[in-house]
Amino acid sequence: MFTLTDNQKIELIEKHLSNKLSIKEQELFQQLLESDKDFAMAVLFQKDLIPSIAVNGRQSLKLQFEELEKAIAATNTKSQETVFETIKQNIEAEIQQLGYTIDQMIQLFRPVPNYTTAIAATTRGSSLSILSPENEADLSEGFIRFDFGQALKKDIEILIEDNQYDVLIEEEISAGHSEATLPLPTPNFKAGRYYWKIIEGDELVMIRTFFVRKDLMEGLSRF
Amino acid sequence: MSEGNKIGQAKLLQQIKIGNRKVLNQLYQTYREEFINWTRWKFNCTAEDSIDVFQETMIAFYENVVNDKITEFQSSVKTYLFAIGRNILLKRFRNEKQGKTEELEVLQNVADELQMEDSLNLTERQKAIAQLLEKLGEPCKTLLQLFYYQKYSVEAIVNTMEYKNASVVKNQKVRCIKRLRTLTSHLYSADEL
Numbered sequence: 001m002f003t004l005t006d007n008q009k010i011e012l013i014e015k016h017l018s019n020k021l022s023i024k025e026q027e028l029f030q031q032l033l034e035s036d037k038d039f040a041m042a043v044l045f046q047k048d049l050i051p052s053i054a055v056n057g058r059q060s061l062k063l064q065f066e067e068l069e070k071a072i073a074a075t076n077t078k079s080q081e082t083v084f085e086t087i088k089q090n091i092e093a094e095i096q097q098l099g100y101t102i103d104q105m106i107q108l109f110r111p112v113p114n115y116t117t118a119i120a121a122t123t124r125g126s127s128l129s130i131l132s133p134e135n136e137a138d139l140s141e142g143f144i145r146f147d148f149g150q151a152l153k154k155d156i157e158i159l160i161e162d163n164q165y166d167v168l169i170e171e172e173i174s175a176g177h178s179e180a181t182l183p184l185p186t187p188n189f190k191a192g193r194y195y196w197k198i199i200e201g202d203e204l205v206m207i208r209t210f211f212v213r214k215d216l217m218e219g220l221s222r223f
Numbered sequence: 224m225s226e227g228n229k230i231g232q233a234k235l236l237q238q239i240k241i242g243n244r245k246v247l248n249q250l251y252q253t254y255r256e257e258f259i260n261w262t263r264w265k266f267n268c269t270a271e272d273s274i275d276v277f278q279e280t281m282i283a284f285y286e287n288v289v290n291d292k293i294t295e296f297q298s299s300v301k302t303y304l305f306a307i308g309r310n311i312l313l314k315r316f317r318n319e320k321q322g323k324t325e326e327l328e329v330l331q332n333v334a335d336e337l338q339m340e341d342s343l344n345l346t347e348r349q350k351a352i353a354q355l356l357e358k359l360g361e362p363c364k365t366l367l368q369l370f371y372y373q374k375y376s377v378e379a380i381v382n383t384m385e386y387k388n389a390s391v392v393k394n395q396k397v398r399c400i401k402r403l404r405t406l407t408s409h410l411y412s413a414d415e416l
Contacts (some may be wrong), residue, residue, distance in 0.1 A: 037224045040416045045404050050371050051345055052352035056364065057372030058282050065278045068248055072255070 004032075009039055010211050015048045068146035069102055091219035098190055102220070109217040111209065118207045128156075128198060128205050142189075144196065145181040152177050157199040160184075162192060167216035184212065191216045232296050239288045242383065243375055254304055261305065266312055276315070280308040288341055289374045348410045355406045363399035370396060 004012065009032070017028050032039040084165045095105045105202040109221060121134060131147040133139065146158070152175045160169035160182070173180045193215035208210050250336060258280070259273040266277065284307055287293045296303055314337040345353065356364060369383060371376040377389045386392045 006401070009395050010397060010400060039415070040413055041413075042404070044411060044415060045407065048346070048349045049353050049367075049403070051399070052349045052356060053371045054286075055345065055350075055353040055368055056356055057368050060286060060368065061282050062250070062278060064244065066279060068251055069274060073254070146351060204308065221255075 029150050135208045137210045139210050140212050143183050147179050159197040161195045279311050283307050352407055
């Protein structure tokens with residue numbers, strides 16, 4: 001019997017494990033298995049080697065995909081940042097067109113602390129119920145429409161102020177009316193936060209806030 | 224399937240077989256989002272689980288290609304990938320026993336249609352060898368992985384690892400196996416023969 005090199009022995013085992021031995025090779029394999037203890041041990045080892053290597057192979061592929069995931073996440077963040085930056089630029093341009101700086105616009109939307117407290121206080125125990133406008137409504141269409149739900153029992157006065165306490169509209173609504181619509185002319189009502197108050201006699205019965213161009217206020221949160 | 228598609232898919236398989244990682248990555252990026260949305264919507268997987276299943280799917284797909292279990296597609300790469308994904312989800316649900324019976328019934332129908340590598344259930348000795356492979360270092364680790372896992376021919380290894388010729392690769396492979404056998408000799412006993 002001729003002697004096989006180490007490489008030939010390994011190739012014989014590999015062929016055996018993948019069922020590719022010819023009849024002659026099968027005979028040789030069997031002879032070696034019975035006569036060569038080291039060959040028999042090598043067969044045992046090769047059987048274990050292939051699944052063990054598969055573990056490493058899978059780990060390496062997994063790493064490759066995880067790297068790819070990181071790259072995808074980075075690209076997504078970058079494109080999201082680009083979108084945000086574009087939105088910011090658009091808002092900035094629009095604010096400039098209205099004749100304001102970003103800081104000035106932030107001031108125009110700033111709430112009046114006393115009124116915030118008053119809104120909470122007049123929510124409870126009021127004799128008047130108003131269906132609309134809701135608190136914090138966006139009224140960018142040039143008017144404000146009050147729906148009292150039923151005819152007013154008493155005369156009321158509606159005051160509309162900006163967030164600098166300047167009264168911009170003062171209107172009396174007599175008893176019997178169930179609704180009232182007041183214009184919000186553009187020169188006085190540019191983008192910003194405003195308040196409407198309802199006075200009955202000398203008593204403030206309700207105060208609420210509303211916005212013109214609320215979308216700009218939401219956009220300002222990006223600055 | 225059109226002739227053009229067949230040629231395209233045959234090229235894709237060939238590129239994956241020769242270890243073109245770019246092609247595998249492109250495939251990953253092409254079907255990733257759709258696959259994740261599908262597993263999240265249909266099987267209520269978390270985003271993290273969906274990505275994990277997709278990666279496992281891609282690994283199984285790769286192994287099927289290099290082991291010649293896929294030589295051509297009956298339908299499309301996408302159908303094949305999603306079918307592997309379903310199979311993996313089925314196994315996970317079985318293992319986790321989450322009681323997702325409805326999904327299990329659906330998945331049962333496709334489970335046997337696929338020839339897939341079973342997930343590796345390694346013996347303690349095989350696990351030990353896997354760890355010792357890490358210790359073996361380079362070039363042995365890469366060489367053995369290319370040959371036994373990625374099923375590279377000796378010639379392909381010559382090109383990839385820039386060896387002089389096939390004999391050098393064969394000799395290096397023998398040296399690596401011998402070294403690993405020495406490192407693992409304590410795991411074997413003559414009584415096993």
